Amino acid sequence: MERTGEGVCAPKGFSATGVACGLKAHGRRDLALIVSKRESSAAALFTTNLVCGAPISVSRQHITGGVARAIVVNAGCANACTGARGVADAERMCSLVAFGLNCPPQQVLVASTGVIGRPLPMDRIERGIEAALAEVSKDGGAAAADAIITTDTFPKTVKRVLSVGGHTVTIGGMAKGAGMIAPRLATMLAFITTDALLAPEDARALLRNAAETSFNRLTIDGDTSTSDMLTLLANGESGAPALKPGTDGYARFAEQLTDACRELAKMIARDGEGATKFITVHVSGAPSNEDAHLAARTVAESPLVKTAFFGGDPNWGRIAAALGRSGVFFDPGRLTIRVDDLLLFENGMPAAFPLAAAEEKFREKVIAIHADLGNGNGEAEVYTCDLSYEYVRINAEYTT
C-alpha cells in the first residue's frame, strides 16, 4: 500500500519536492513541484487584480482544459509586470516540466511569488526544474511547502481524511501567505490535492465554495496580490467512486475541503508579516451575510484597530469607528461590541467593565472580536492579525 506523505503528498498518487535554485538568499529552497501520477481533474481560482503575474495568465489558459498533471511554483520572484518576456518564461517553465513528465504543457500549471517587476533568471529556474523532476517523491511534501514561502515564518500544510463507499479519501494541501494578502477569489498561493474522483466542473464548484468562507475571509493588509492562486487537483487514486453533487459523500467532501482551506487561511493570518496576534472578527446582526463580511473586513483592515491590539491598548472605540465607516447601514444605538466574552459597548453605550479586564483581553495572543449591528440576520467571520513594528520593518526593506 502507498505510504501517506505530508501536505500535498497526503493523498494517493501525488508526489512533490522543493529544491534550491538560487532565487532566495542563503541557499533556501525556492522551487516546488507537485506531480500527480495520472491526469487529475483540475480547478483553480486566481487573483482578481488587473495587474496580474505572467503565471496567472498562463495558468488561467491551461486550466480551461480541466485536467492537470503537475504544478511548478517558484518563490523569490513574482514574474509580474514583466510583459511578453514574462509570459514566455512562464510558458517555458510549463514546457520543461511537461517534457520531463511526457505530457502536454497545457497539463502543467505554474505559479510564482516574490518581488514584482523583475524578470525570472531562467538559467537558474531551468536547473531547478531539472533537479525537481529528478527528486520528486512521496516524501517531498514538506520540502515543497518550505520552497513556496517568502516572508512566512513557518511552512503551512494540511490534511483531511474521510471515508467514501468504504474507501479512504484524503485531502492534502499547502499554502504560503505573510504579506500582500487580501485574497479576492483566491489567496497568495495555496495548492490542494485529493485522491477523490471528481469531474472537473465539480472540482471547480467545490473549490469556489470552499474559498468563499476560508481564503476569501482572510486579510493581512488589504493589498490583494498580483499572484494569488488556489488550485485543486483530484486524481481519483483513492479507488472511491466519483463524488457527484447531491450525494452524501459529496457533501462530506465539501465540508472537509472547506475545513482544510479554512485551516490554511487561519495559518496564513497567524503568520501574517510581523503578526504577534491572531484575530477573528465576527459580525452578526447585519442586513445580509455580504454586509456582515464587508463590516468585518473593514474592522480587520483598520490600521488603528490592528495597532491597538498590537499594543494591548483597549481602545475599543476604534472598532465602533471602523464599523461606522464600513458602508453597512445600522443604528449605532443598537450596536454591541464584545472582545472574547467581555462586553465593551451595548446598545450605543459603553458597558460597565473594569479597565484592567479590557486591558487583559487586548493583551491576549488569540482574540475574537464580536460585533452585533442589531439590524438583521447577516453574519460573517474574517481572519486577520495585528499590525506591528515588524510589519513595517519587513516591508520597508523588502527588495533591498
Place this chain on the structure above:
Amino acid sequence: MERTGEGVCAPKGFSATGVACGLKAHGRRDLALIVSKRESSAAALFTTNLVCGAPISVSRQHITGGVARAIVVNAGCANACTGARGVADAERMCSLVAFGLNCPPQQVLVASTGVIGRPLPMDRIERGIEAALAEVSKDGGAAAADAIITTDTFPKTVKRVLSVGGHTVTIGGMAKGAGMIAPRLATMLAFITTDALLAPEDARALLRNAAETSFNRLTIDGDTSTSDMLTLLANGESGAPALKPGTDGYARFAEQLTDACRELAKMIARDGEGATKFITVHVSGAPSNEDAHLAARTVAESPLVKTAFFGGDPNWGRIAAALGRSGVFFDPGRLTIRVDDLLLFENGMPAAFPLAAAEEKFREKVIAIHADLGNGNGEAEVYTCDLSYEYVRINAEYTT
C-alpha cells in the same frame, strides 16, 4: 483699523483663544473658542461615519439655521460612543458659550477630538469655557490652533487675501489631523473664517466645492473618523459687497478658499502620525475623475506602498499592484508609472532605469507618484504620507 490676527483671526471681526482645562496631559491647551463679533453665514460638512460623535449630532442640527456666532472645540476626548449623556454634554457646551455671548445656543457649533468612548469631564470643560470666554481676542488665533491638535506635531493655520470691489477680503483657517484621517465630506477638524459677505446657501456650495479637491483628497490611514468636521463662517466684516454666484469676485473667492483648504489638507498629510514623507499620488488616463480618485486613493492607502517609501525601498511593483486591485478598469499593457520625473514602468514593461536612481527617488522627503492608466481623460490627486514605526508606536499606546 482692526489688526489682522493669525489663522481664524485673520479676517476682520473674528477673535479666538485656546486654553488648558485639563483634558490633555502636561497642562497643554485643549479647548479652543472662535467668536465672530456678529452673526455669520455658516456652513459645515461632517463625517459620513454612521458612528459619529455627539458634537456632530448637535452641530448638524445647529447648522440648519445657516447662522453662527461661535465654535467651541475640545481636544483629548472625542465625546463619541457616549449615548444620550454625550449629546447633553455637547448641548451644554453650546449653551455655556451662548450664555457668555448672549446669543441663542443654536448659533454655537461644537466639535471634539480625542479618545472615543469616554464621557467628557464636564467640570473641567465648564471651567475651560469660562476662561476662554474671558480671554478670547484678536491675538488668540495661534493658541486656538494649538488647542485643537492631538498627535499633530505642529499647529496648522492658513490665510488668503483677495480684493473685491476695492475691499480687502480675507480667509483664515486652522485644522488638526494626524490619525484616523480619511475624510469623506470633511476632515478631522478644520475651521475656516472669512470677512466676506456670503449668503448661507452660497457658503455651503463654496465649502462643499473646496472640500472636494482638498480634504476629500487626503488620507493618512483610511480610517474615517467619528468626529470629522469642516466649517466656514462668513461675517461680512470686510465691507465688500455680497459675493454672488456667477460674479468674478465669487469665482476668485472660490479659488482662494479651495487653495486655503488644500494647503491645510497638505499640512495634515505632511504631519500624519509618524510621517517622515509627504506623498502626492497623481493618477491620469482613467475613465473618469472619480475613477482616478479611487485608483489614487488605493495607492495612497496601501500599507505596502507606504512602508516601501518609509524604507526608501524602490519596490515600485507595489504601486502597480495597488492600481490593479483598485476596482478601476484599465489594460496593464498601457500602464505607465513615474516617481517624480523618473520613468519606472512604461506600457506594461519595466523601464530601463538605474536602480540607484530609483533608490534615490524613494529616499526623498517629498514624493510625487504619477500613474497613467492609458484609458481615458480622468485625473485626480490624493495627498498622503508614509507608514513608519512611529505610526505603530503612537497607535499601539494611544489610550494607555
